[in-house]
Amino acid sequence: MEQRTRVGNRLLAALPPADLDLLVRHFRLVELERDAVLVRSGDPIERIYFPLSGLVAFIMDMPSGQTVATAVVGNEGAVGVLTTLGPSRSPMTAVVRVAGTALQISPAQFQAALERSSALRGAVQTLIRALMAQFQHVAACNALHSVTARLARWLLEVHDRVDGKILPVTQDTLSELLGVRRPTVTHVVSKLRASGGIRSNRRSSIEIDRPRLEAAACECYQLMRRRIDLIVLTEEMKSPPLGAEASLFAGADEVRRRTPTRGASGQRPRHH
Numbered sequence: 001m002e003q004r005t006r007v008g009n010r011l012l013a014a015l016p017p018a019d020l021d022l023l024v025r026h027f028r029l030v031e032l033e034r035d036a037v038l039v040r041s042g043d044p045i046e047r048i049y050f051p052l053s054g055l056v057a058f059i060m061d062m063p064s065g066q067t068v069a070t071a072v073v074g075n076e077g078a079v080g081v082l083t084t085l086g087p088s089r090s091p092m093t094a095v096v097r098v099a100g101t102a103l104q105i106s107p108a109q110f111q112a113a114l115e116r117s118s119a120l121r122g123a124v125q126t127l128i129r130a131l132m133a134q135f136q137h138v139a140a141c142n143a144l145h146s147v148t149a150r151l152a153r154w155l156l157e158v159h160d161r162v163d164g165k166i167l168p169v170t171q172d173t174l175s176e177l178l179g180v181r182r183p184t185v186t187h188v189v190s191k192l193r194a195s196g197g198i199r200s201n202r203r204s205s206i207e208i209d210r211p212r213l214e215a216a217a218c219e220c221y222q223l224m225r226r227r228i229d230l231i232v233l234t235e236e237m238k239s240p241p242l243g244a245e246a247s248l249f250a251g252a253d254e255v256r257r258r259t260p261t262r263g264a265s266g267q268r269p270r271h272h
């Protein structure tokens with residue numbers, strides 16, 4: 001299981017090779033640059049992304065200009081798959097908050113593969129169920145838990161999707177994740193520093209102490225993780241990967257040869 005997270009997108013790695021091949025020929029390896037908007041709320045979904053690394057935040061933009069994150073996605077998921085439910089405009093804005101790389105495909109090409117692959121349909125259903133679970137937990141967490149506990153939870157979520165103990169997140173990103181203003185972020189960061197969950201913080205990075213951060217987070221983090229793991233594991237048991245990792249990586253390499261990109265680096269090992 002851990003091996004899969006090292007070689008690419010977990011959702012794709014769980015597909016049988018023949019099903020994956022339906023997608024690989026259409027994939028384009030792209031950079032996810034920090035702060036890049038992949039789709040804006042209200043716009044048609046024109047591209048689907050499967051992150052190999054980095055972190056994308058799903059954001060609700062309010063008419064007042066306030067924003068709040070409703071979910072984050074890394075190499076365990078995808079951006080834009082809601083379009084498979086039918087042509088629609090994006091209900092949220094998706095913004096890259098930690099730079100990385102992704103495999104990109106058009107909705108039409110993805111839909112064509114979907115019609116030929118029951119394994120891919122299963123994977124998309126899993127992804128949408130996991131995303132809905134995250135939306136539900138975040139809604140409950142926002143209503144019930146303190147800003148400090150919520151910040152600890154978001155930092156753990158970011159840590160699950162990046163390497164090392166130093167998280168490349170800005171105060172603005174934290175403000176957006178929490179839906180609070182910068183002075184509140186400064187206050188809760190200092191509280192987590194005092195309790196040891198945050199070891200140090202700079203303008204655009206935060207060094208964490210994971211065990212202490214886990215102690216400071218609300219129960220939502222563990223609950224959400226267990227629930228999503230259960231959804232994903234149930235689906236994986238239905239369609240064993242049969243060496244899909246190697247096939248995915250070969251496909252990505254092929255895409256990389258055909259489509260030069262700046263500094264694409266593939267996937268890095270995770271350390272916790």
Ligand SMILES: [Zn+2]
Binds near residue numbers: 145218220
């Ligand atoms: Zn919570």
